[in-house]
Amino acid sequence: MSELRIIAGHAGTVLVGQLAVMSFSIADTLIAGRYSPQALAVLSLASSIYISIYVALNGLMQALLPAWAELHGAGRHAELGRSVRQALYIAAVASVLGISGLWFPDIWLSWTEVPEALWPDVRAYLRILALALVPSLMFRMYSTLNQSLGLPRLVTWLQAGALLVKVPLSYALTFGVADVAGMGVVGCAWATLVVNLLMLLAGLWLLRTQDIYRPYVLWRRLEKPDWPVIRRFLALGVPAGLSIMVEVTSFTLMALFIARLGAVALASHQIAASLAALLYMVPLALGIASSARTGYWIGAGQAHKARRAAGLGIALAMGAACLGASLLFWGREGVAKAFSNDAQVVQAATLWLTWVALYHMADAVQAVCAFVLRCYRITLRPLLIYTALLWGVGLYGGYRWAYQGLDVLSWPMRASVDTFWITSTVALALVSVLFAAMVWRASRPASLR
Numbered sequence: 416m417s418e419l420r421i422i423a424g425h426a427g428t429v430l431v432g433q434l435a436v437m438s439f440s441i442a443d444t445l446i447a448g449r450y451s452p453q454a455l456a457v458l459s460l461a462s463s464i465y466i467s468i469y470v471a472l473n474g475l476m477q478a479l480l481p482a483w484a485e486l487h488g489a490g491r492h493a494e495l496g497r498s499v500r501q502a503l504y505i506a507a508v509a510s511v512l513g514i515s516g517l518w519f520p521d522i523w524l525s526w527t528e529v530p531e532a533l534w535p536d537v538r539a540y541l542r543i544l545a546l547a548l549v550p551s552l553m554f555r556m557y558s559t560l561n562q563s564l565g566l567p568r569l570v571t572w573l574q575a576g577a578l579l580v581k582v583p584l585s586y587a588l589t590f591g592v593a594d595v596a597g598m599g600v601v602g603c604a605w606a607t608l609v610v611n612l613l614m615l616l617a618g619l620w621l622l623r624t625q626d627i628y629r630p631y632v633l634w635r636r637l638e639k640p641d642w643p644v645i646r647r648f649l650a651l652g653v654p655a656g657l658s659i660m661v662e663v664t665s666f667t668l669m670a671l672f673i674a675r676l677g678a679v680a681l682a683s684h685q686i687a688a689s690l691a692a693l694l695y696m697v698p699l700a701l702g703i704a705s706s707a708r709t710g711y712w713i714g715a716g717q718a719h720k721a722r723r724a725a726g727l728g729i730a731l732a733m734g735a736a737c738l739g740a741s742l743l744f745w746g747r748e749g750v751a752k753a754f755s756n757d758a759q760v761v762q763a764a765t766l767w768l769t770w771v772a773l774y775h776m777a778d779a780v781q782a783v784c785a786f787v788l789r790c791y792r793i794t795l796r797p798l799l800i801y802t803a804l805l806w807g808v809g810l811y812g813g814y815r816w817a818y819q820g821l822d823v824l825s826w827p828m829r830a831s832v833d834t835f836w837i838t839s840t841v842a843l844a845l846v847s848v849l850f851a852a853m854v855w856r857a858s859r860p861a862s863l864r
Contacts, residue, residue, distance in 0.1 A: 443462075452682050472510075477559055482651060484790075567703075585606040587602075651794060687836070698732045712724060784850035808845070
């Protein structure tokens with residue numbers, strides 16, 4: 416089978432699962448939007464805070480993919496199993512940190528000047544998601560292991576099956592069923608907790624029963640912490656996790672800064688953000704697939720094949736981004752109407768979706784490049800670039816333009832959602848150029864450097 420078909424097939428399988436998971440959020444957005452504009456605003460704020468914390472911890476676990484792919488490519492199966500067990504210690508600490516951050520969100524709400532009327536509902540929502548964090552991170556470990564082995568199909572089946580539980584459960588808990596009163600938007604959070612627990616239990620059962628995992632002897636007794644191994648994991652995972660946190664928070668914190676513009680602005684931004692996140696699933700899947708193959712070939716000592724796998728992933732992402740952005744641009748009004756029946760929200764969201772299409776073009780390239788760079792153990796420079804451009808130019812630039820004006824460019828204050836999307840798009844475009852250059856240089860065989 417050709418390298419292109421392997422990457423495309425792997426990415427396609429991952430994409431189905433990622434779309435199923437993303438549909439959790441989209442379904443919650445639709446349900447909250449039908450419940451009330453305030454419920455949608457609460458969901459937008461709570462989701463922004465949750466994602467900002469979760470993605471950093473999720474990135475810490477996801478960064479193990481190239482390390483495990485290398486061990487797989489080198490045929491060191493027992494060592495891979497031991498590596499998975501050592502990663503449990505990292506997952507435990509990550510869970511404690513994440514729960515602490517979600518249980519006490521007031522510092523986030525105060526810092527971004529979110530209206531205090533929304534605080535109680537946001538706080539209640541996040542505390543339920545704090546409980547859901549542990550099974551979510553553990554399932555991410557299972558998912559990363561499967562992706563590193565080039566076997567994502569079981570994860571995809573579980574994620575797709577979970578969607579069939581999540582959607583009706585969220586609706587029932589939000590609106591109520593028969594004589595049972597609904598919980599409002601917090602019902603979506605309870606549904607997330609239930610689904611995460613079910614997915615983790617199913618993953619553990621598969622690890623125990625499926626023959627494909629037997630060569631890795633995963634179910635041995637847990638060894639004491641191997642600090643050299645854990646330090647190597649952290650040296651790779653911490654910068655990668657922080658990079659993902661900066662990347663995603665530059666996107667999600669927009670909701671917190673936009674909150675002061677009112678419920679209509681926040682609700683329309685939530686629709687735009689949901690579509691941007693949905694489109695991101697394609698380059699995310701390609702990044703996972705191409706990094707798994709790149710890491711495999713690095714472990715096998717085939718530098719040229721690793722470089723080719725990286726290049727194919729980036730090329731596929733660029734083609735898919737052009738298609739996705741075009742479809743969104745031409746269908747933006749219909750998409751906005753599907754998410755809300757409020758005329759003002761629909762009108763505003765239609766405008767913002769134009770910028771989402773441009774945003775996605777830049778987002779796709781940098782996403783795949785970031786995954787590939789981890790295969791070459793390049794994590795610190797991407798973190799610095801993300802921080803300077805995404806937080807500095809994208810998020811802070813949008814905030815200054817919206818609420819204070821940009822004196823350097825003589826642009827007056829423009830209190831609008833699109834200022835954040837414009838500055839973020841420019842920042843991502845610069846990141847894409849820099850990351851692509853870094854991949855080209857890092858993937859060159861040593862004899863050609």
